[in-house]
Amino acid sequence: MPSTFPPGEAAPEDGSLPPSALQGMPGRAFSVYLHVPFCRVRCGYCDFNTYTLPELDDGAAPEGYLAAAHGELDVAARVLAPGGPGPVRTVFVGGGTPTMLSPAALGSLVTGVRDRWGLAPEAEVTTEANPDTITPQVAEQLAAHGYTRVSLGMQSAVPHVLQTLDRTHDPAGVARAVTAVRGAGLQVSLDLIYGTPGESLGDWRTSLEEAVALEPDHVSAYALVVEPGTRLHGQVRRGEVPAPEDDDEADKYELADELLAAADYGWYEISNWARSPEHRCRHNVAYWNGADWWGVGPGAHSHVGGVRWWNVKHPRAYAGRIGQGLAPVHEREVLDDEQRYAERVLLGVRLADGLPLGALEQSGRAAVAGLVADGLVDGRSAVRGRVVLTLRGRLLADTVVHRLLPTPQRSPSSSSLGSAGE
Known part of the structure; x- marks a missing residue:
């Protein structure tokens, strides 16, 4: 969820949608995304709408976020009723670092979705997590609260690459987190990044081999993009680190596809591989198929029936609008044919x-x-x-x-x- 918004138009303060967007909704797939904007450390490459706790006052801290998120779920239930969506098919909690919230708090978000719309049988419920925030106890509590899947931000298995990315976890902690998640009966996804300045093809091979050895259910591999405004962009502009090269990233993508295919992971989207069709990320597949979803949280994006909108970015502004009984929408666009x-x-x-x-x-x-x-x-x-x-x-x-x-x-x-x- 990049922090730069596309151009849009003003949205109604109550968040209401055109009648055309709601036509036929009960028969359409519906998902919910919940954006948790908190991080312990801001990674130098990250352009997502995230904040470290020292940057926020009490009203914008995690406790205020939870109350506001439940308030936006109320807004969504009002806007989509009557004749609203059927049971939610997928829930994805992203960030930021969602596991900075307690398992009970993350569970309350799932409960909030279930209470308003219900969850479909075999619904996919995912949270992202940094490896160093997952213990066997946390994983077991997530499972008890209805989560079915954890997406771990591995990024790399090579210490100097993690250091360039400002990632704080120990590479050995990824294996511990995978063991904990699998022990709780949850599906495991690993997220990787390639093209980091200073990363050799051998470094990337090491990361891929380490990831495959952990036998996750799903692997995502994304080329590093140096986004304007990030610390990494400034380092590249000043010549402190080299910019990613297209040919190098192409070589690394081909290596990823080769090694993952050899380990029986099939690609199903350009940047995503799964052990079987049942292990694909159904939430992301819903995005790619143009389904409806409501994005809850500061800066979150939503799409319903050809109308797309995005929330105000700062947690304080977000909570303030919810507190006034308003939808937290910043702007929206109605897509034409x-x-x-x-x-x-x-x-x-x-x-x-x-x-x-x-x-x-x-x-x-x-x-x-x-x-x-x-x-x-x-x-x-x-x-x-x-x-x-x-x-x-x-x-x-x-x-x-x-x-x-x-x-x-x-x-x-x-x-x-x-x-x-x-």
Whole structure:
């Protein structure tokens, strides 16, 4: 959830949505994202909306956040009723470091969702966590409060890479956290970052091999992006550390896909691999399929029926609006047909399941033969009526999207990928 908002328009103070956004809602998939904006240390590469506790006064600290989050759930229940969503299919608690809250507090968030809409049978309920915040006792309490999955921010297994990223955990603590999570009967996901300044291909191989040895259910691997305004951006600008290089990141992506495939992890989205289809992150799949979700918390993004909005960023402002009985929305945008089509293409081609040829406009369908000839789209899948990226196509996904979309057209908003930290 990047801290820079896209341009938008004013939203009603009560958070109400156009009637068109709510049509057919009971039959549509619905998810809830909860953003916990607290961190012990601000990582130098991170552009998410996070705060260390010394930066906040009492009204914006965790206790105030919990009350405000439950208040926003009340807002959501009011806005979406009557005829609101059915039981929630996925819940994702991201941050920040959600496990800075106690398991009981995290459990109260799940209870808040269940009390308002119910949870679907076999609902996926995930929290992100730093490895050094997970103990066997914490994992057992999370399971008791309804969590089914923990996404651990491993990032790297190499100390000097973690130091560059300002990560504070001991690499050995990842294995302890995985053991604790698995011992509580929860699914385990590991998040990795590649392309850190000073990280060699050998360093990246070490991180991948260490991750695979832990036998997680799911692995995410993201290329480092140096975001303006971050400490790392300043270091790169001053020449203190080198900027990530595209060729280096491509080599590291190919290595990730090779090693993960050899360990029987299948890619299902450009940056995500799972041990089986049942271990895919269903919450993120909902984002990529354009489903509805309500994002709770400071700076969180939401999407319902083609309307997208984002909350005020600072925890104090967020709690203040909730305290006044107002929706905490900063701005919103109502997507037109052109934007919705562009997002369908942008997100659909990222998936291993691919994008149906029938979902493309004529110009997009006409471009597929050239993409197959260039080795970017799988030819056999195209014959079967789906656009599925090759490995080379995954490396050049932006090029594929550009060629599939008519020109000129507006680029999809940066918020279209949702708020999850996966």
